[in-house]
Amino acid sequence: MIMEVLIASSTEEICELLEQDSSRQLLAGGTDFMVEVNYRHRSPSSVITIDQVPELQNWHHDGDSVVVGSCVTYREIERGPLATLVPALAQAARTVGSPQIRNAGTIGGNIGTASPAGDMIPVLSALGAVISLRSSEGKREVSLEDLIVGVKQTSLRRGEFIESVRVPVLDSPQEFLKVGSRSAMVISVTSLAFITYPKTRSVGIGLGAVNPIPTRAKEAEVFIADFLDWETMQVDPSGIDHFKDLVSAASSPIDDHRSVAAYRRKSIGILAQRALTRVFTEGVL
Amino acid sequence: MTTIESYKTKSGVGVSAQRPDAVPKATGKFSFSSDLSSHNMLWGQTLRSPLPSARIKSIDFSEALAISGVHAILTANDVPGKNLFGLEHPDQPVLADDLIRYAGEPIALVAAEHPEIAANAINAIHVTFEELTPLTDAESAITADPIHPEGNVIRHLKIDHGDPSVTGDLVIEGTYEVGMQDQAFMGTESGMAVPSPDGSVDLYISTQWLHSDQNQIIEALDLPEDMVRLTLAGVGGAFGGREDVSMHVHLCMLALHTGRPVKMIYDRNESFLGHVHRHPAKIWYRHHATEDGQIVKVEGKIILDGGAYASTTSAALANACCFSTGPYRVPNAQIEGWGVRTNNPPCGAMRGFGNVQTCFAIEAQMDKVAKALGIDPVELRLINALEQGDTIITGQKITGAAPVKEVISSLADHPMPGPAENNLLARPGGTGRTTDQKHIKRGVGFAVSIKNLMFAEGFDDSSEALCQVEDGNVAIHTACVEVGQGFITLIHQIAEEVLGTSDITIIPADTSIGSAGSTSASRQTWMSGGAVLKACEAVVVKLIEQIFEDEGVKYENFNGTLVSEDGTKTIPVSEALKGRSFHEKIVHRHAPTFPLNNKGQGDAHVSFAFAAHRAVVDVDQELGLVRIIEIATSQDVGRILNPLQAVGQIEGGITQGLGLAVLEELVMKNGVIQNANFTDYLLPTALDTPPIEIAALIEEPEPGAPFGAKGIGEPPTISSTPAVVAAIRDATGIDLRRVPVRPEDIALE
């Protein structure tokens, strides 16, 4: 079998190469891609490497948001200025694989794989990320929920790729918590992102590894808003139990070799409670 | 005598001599079996069954054979000799011919110009199966329809010791389960077979026991012994998983068929399918104790799931049963064990061999007895600890060193660790940032173990060594396999001790010398170490004779220095060897052992080693997450030959033990492994491995053992597991009866 490898150096070039043949597959850090190739779950005949494309490797601070190129690595996200701007994304990035994986793996690849256990997913979901897609036909922007439509399924059109991800810069507490059986380098059993929005006095809760598609615990977000005091950053403890239950109820986990649904359902609620009480101290309002 | 002491050099026995392969391994220059290559080499691959139980209806490989670059496709019909192999006895097909008995069973072999071509050919072989219902429950296997002509019960063993009518003031019952652990060595199976024009073959392979491999290969190839030569290739870890034949016969068949060298490397997934695992176990115990804490009787039933083929199930079951009452004095015992066949993957040797499973259960029982009687768990163990002169439940008297009390007391006296660092990373959940200080409960657990050293039950266990001197240059040859345990260091140290020089050549381990036995059962220091010692000593005896003939002066050897009878003359052995040649080959045996009789009684074992572990854990009970803070240990070692290597064995063994306690399990579903990869077979990372504190290494020389040294490789793995689980029980109050302990086992209680 012969595999063609095309090294793209600009986004235009990616567009062109995909226009010529939309069956060509994109290779970013390769940390998901190559595992599939090695196990023969995937045998592409033509591959476009995109990790050397400068526009995709960069990120920039744009007013009250940051735009992160799809080929920005976990290493870049987990520390330095990006970690200050979007702390939950950095916290999640630090849980991904090993240093070697974080040096190679990218945020675009995590979205492209569209695994329910992808650690960027709950954070991007809770942040209300906007994903910029690009093809020779032009650009369009979608929400993560519109992009990831099933387990390892995206709504990317023929010849389309992920160019960047836009997330808000909030300058307020954010939390990412992940349960795995091992202390490091482990796929999420459950994970949760908790984002505070002081301006709208609301919170965003993204759930990881408990649903086939990106999911916010919307009812829990709305419910807990009434129990929060944004001046003193306190939460009324009387709301916590129900909040926890609402988060658990927003999950539809499965039994598999990593865990059981009952544990996932329970632990996602606990993660929500812990994130909440890390950010808001308990006190009767 | 004081002057003699000063001749002792710095690199003999007892010092931390550095491994000769340490730097090459650390810098990537060491050549592992996966690095083998040869001119004109082909690549082999194996087609394996996806189903755990099936009948092969047909195999069509015409399409595969037509692929350009494919040189051979072989099936059961092409096995030249007996299509059976097996470590204890041959019961496993080299290639499945009719029935598939486990998911992963080899069906066909391919040799091709390139691994990719071989993989394409594998995909182009079409096998039609008639799917059968797999037998996956070990307990029902005892009475179920046989899945193999030899039946489902590989071994049924009863130990009937003392008076069965005795009862205790306190009776404690418990049922326990052990999941399937894997050796998960770093270097996957790999090797190369090189054919010769005369129809013979040389196999370069990473293994644990060259001669056992050879015996099995010659039967399958129907060749005489001298036509199948094995040479050890660089081994990337073993832990029992390389004791069985894997690709050996396959490689030889492909090489002999194509007339070209053939190489194979299993990928990680295939490695998990291609070697035996630790036996999963179900164990029931009933302990009887007096009010003052003496164990007066133990009743037990032990079922080991051997998977589809026998491998070493029989010997593992013997270990499980013989040591089912732990390192304690138990005057009365009724133990019944079954090693059974199922359609699960074959299970066999892994570090701790049979003792790991029962130790987990017995130590849980000891804690329950202690709790029920209101006795401190350490105290209860001291009350019942075996001593030299005591009898174990097989009726065998312990004649060697048994410093069980010393091991326990020294560990109990060791200071406890302080609180964990105050940061998220140091808590349960690690990088996942799950756990705040307020969610943590600390627990402490203590466990003690016994391990028999070397082969048992009358096996004629031997090792051969050659000490060859040519014009003063010393070379030592054994077939002892270096799997990483450090025997090559020890050869230098022993040579230094006897010959006064560590400047020797080690001849690669191969089958041109007699068997060294397996690198397993904590036996090689005693067996091959003993053989090397005797071979070196034999050379010195000859040397002294020659000098006497030459000079008329009688010398005696003191640690590598010859001293004349009158004490006036000294000469280093290495000096005296110059210009001389010797060739001394000896076979070393340990004291004989005997089979167990129908009541499970007999002097079946050679020697025993003891260890104790104390684990301190922090548990986030709500989420069921565990962080091991420290494991401390004391171990009965006889004598330390290389402190650095001893610590290495202890740290590695404990890490494997804690892996079984909280992480490592091959998850089975209907006979199929669900996590045959390192994404989901979770080994401890550096963050999961706590500081390991050695409280004491008890040096009480073992009679009959070279230098008095006991094997030290296995004990660290055995009681570390129950110590960790006891600590989790202590922290949470949950009666955990299964390892590994999963988060849901704690959080959903």
Ligand SMILES: Cc1cc2nc3c(=O)[nH]c(=O)nc-3n(C[C@H](O)[C@H](O)[C@H](O)COP(=O)(O)OP(=O)(O)OC[C@H]3O[C@@H](n4cnc5c(N)ncnc54)[C@H](O)[C@@H]3O)c2cc1C
């Ligand atoms: C040892 C190991 C540990 C891991 N641990 C974790 C973990 O803890 N958490 C976690 O979430 N993941 C983990 N992963 C998975 C993987 O590292 C991540 O999903 C990573 O983000 C993938 O990024 P990549 O750049 O390597 O993607 P690639 O492997 O290059 O690509 C992944 C998929 O996305 C597509 N793709 C890539 N870029 C684009 C784009 N710009 N537009 C459209 N499609 C695109 C590719 O075609 C491919 O289908 C682990 C992987 C390994 C091997």
